[in-house]
Amino acid sequence: xxxVTQSQPEMSVQEAETVTLSxxxxxxxxxxxxxxxxxxPSRQMILVIRQExxxxxxxxxxxxxxxxxxxxxxxxxxxxxxxxxDTAMYFCAFTxxxxxxxxxxxxxxxxxxx
Amino acid sequence: xxxxxxNPRHLVRRRGQEARLRCSPxxxxxxVYWYRQLPEEGLKFMVYLxxxxxxxxxxxxxxxxxxxxxxxxxSILRIQQVVRGDSAAYFCASSRRDRGADTxxxxxxxxLTVL
Numbered sequence: 001x002x003x004v005t006q007s008q009p010e011m012s013v014q015e016a017e018t019v020t021l022s023x024x025x026x027x028x029x030x031x032x033x034x035x036x037x038x039x040x041p042s043r044q045m046i047l048v049i050r051q052e053x054x055x056x057x058x059x060x061x062x063x064x065x066x067x068x069x070x071x072x073x074x075x076x077x078x079x080x081x082x083x084x085x086d087t088a089m090y091f092c093a094f095t096x097x098x099x100x101x102x103x104x105x106x107x108x109x110x111x112x113x114x
Numbered sequence: 115x116x117x118x119x120x121n122p123r124h125l126v127r128r129r130g131q132e133a134r135l136r137c138s139p140x141x142x143x144x145x146v147y148w149y150r151q152l153p154e155e156g157l158k159f160m161v162y163l164x165x166x167x168x169x170x171x172x173x174x175x176x177x178x179x180x181x182x183x184x185x186x187x188x189s190i191l192r193i194q195q196v197v198r199g200d201s202a203a204y205f206c207a208s209s210r211r212d213r214g215a216d217t218x219x220x221x222x223x224x225x226l227t228v229l
Contacts, residue, residue, distance in 0.1 A: 004156075033215070043203060045157070045220035091156055100147065100170075100209070102218060104156030 002027045004094050006105035013082045014113050020067075021077045021108045023092030031097035034068070034075045039089040039107070048090070051075065053097075082112045116141065118208050118221035119188075126227045133193040133200070135224045139208030146189045147218060148174075148181060151203040163189055196228045 003026045013019035025034070036048040051059045051068050058066050063083075067076045079086055092105040119138040127133050139146050145164055149157040159173040163183035174181065178196075183189040193200055203225045207218035 033217075035217070037220070042222070043225070044222045045205060045207075047217060047219065050217060093156075097215065100145070100162055100218075101159045101173075102147075102149070102157070102207075104149075104158070106154075106156050 002029075002094060002096070002103050004092055004103050004105040006092055006108050008108045009106075010109045010111070012111045012113055013079075015082055015084060017082055018078060018080045019082055019110065021079075021090050021092075021110065023075045023077070023105060025073050025075065025092070025094045025103075027073070027094065027096070029096045029098075033095050033097065034066075035093040035095075035102070036064070036066070036075075036077045037091045037093060037104075038086075039091060040085075040087070045091075049077065079110075084112050084114060086110065087112045118143075118206055118219055120206050120221035120224050122224060123222060124225050124227070126229060127196050128229050129197055130195050133196050133226055135191040135193075135204050135206075135226070136188045137191070137206030137208075137221060138188040139206075140219055143208035143210050143219075145209045145211065145216075146183050147207045147209075148189075148191050149205045149207065149220075151205060151223070153202070157205055160191075193226075196226070198228050201226055201228045 032053045034051045038046045063080045089107045093102045148160040151157045161174045161181045162170040178194045203223045205223045206221045209216040
């Protein structure tokens with residue numbers, strides 16, 4: 001069975017600094033997709049970044065980047081120049097290339113401090 | 115360029131009543147997925163539908179829960195005779211196709227509270 005583990009229930013970071021959120025996953029599939037979603041207090045699920053497992057290059061979206069280590073089954077999210085608006089729950093998610101079910105981790109609550 | 119729409123955003127029901135949650139997918143998307151988020155947990159898959167078809171309902175409780183996606187109109191998740199344990203946030207997502215290559219886009223969710 002595929003699983004996604006986020007081992008940091010809560011984190012905090014000072015505004016303008018950098019923070020890294022961890023995610024590990026377990027799968028026997030060779031082709032799959034990984035995602036980070038942000039859930040602010042409004043509870044809307046917002047796609048932050050997506051990574052295809054067959055791409056060796058780490059995905060980046062402005063201040064957000066990932067460190068994808070396929071052999072280690074690790075998919076961490078780095079937020080640079082943290083802003084107050086980054087305060088949210090962050091969920092890591094996995095789906096196989098041939099399926100549609102997303103498997104979510106339990107989330108990391110990030111608080112950006114002024 | 116409207117995203118996935120869900121209504122109502124908040125729904126309060128007493129035990130034993132029925133809850134109806136609606137989801138309109140993004141334009142051009144014909145695949146709809148429902149997920150449930152219990153407090154302090156991640157989202158869990160419930161059901162996958164295409165127009166007029168339930169493709170996979172393996173994550174949905176066998177009793178009291180049903181889902182549909184009619185030819186016209188939004189997808190509906192219906193919970194009959196609600197109990198306190200049904201209190202959760204219910205998210206709908208849609209995609210253009212049904213494979214991992216197509217990102218699922220989520221609606222704002224419906225928060226159901228059962229008194």
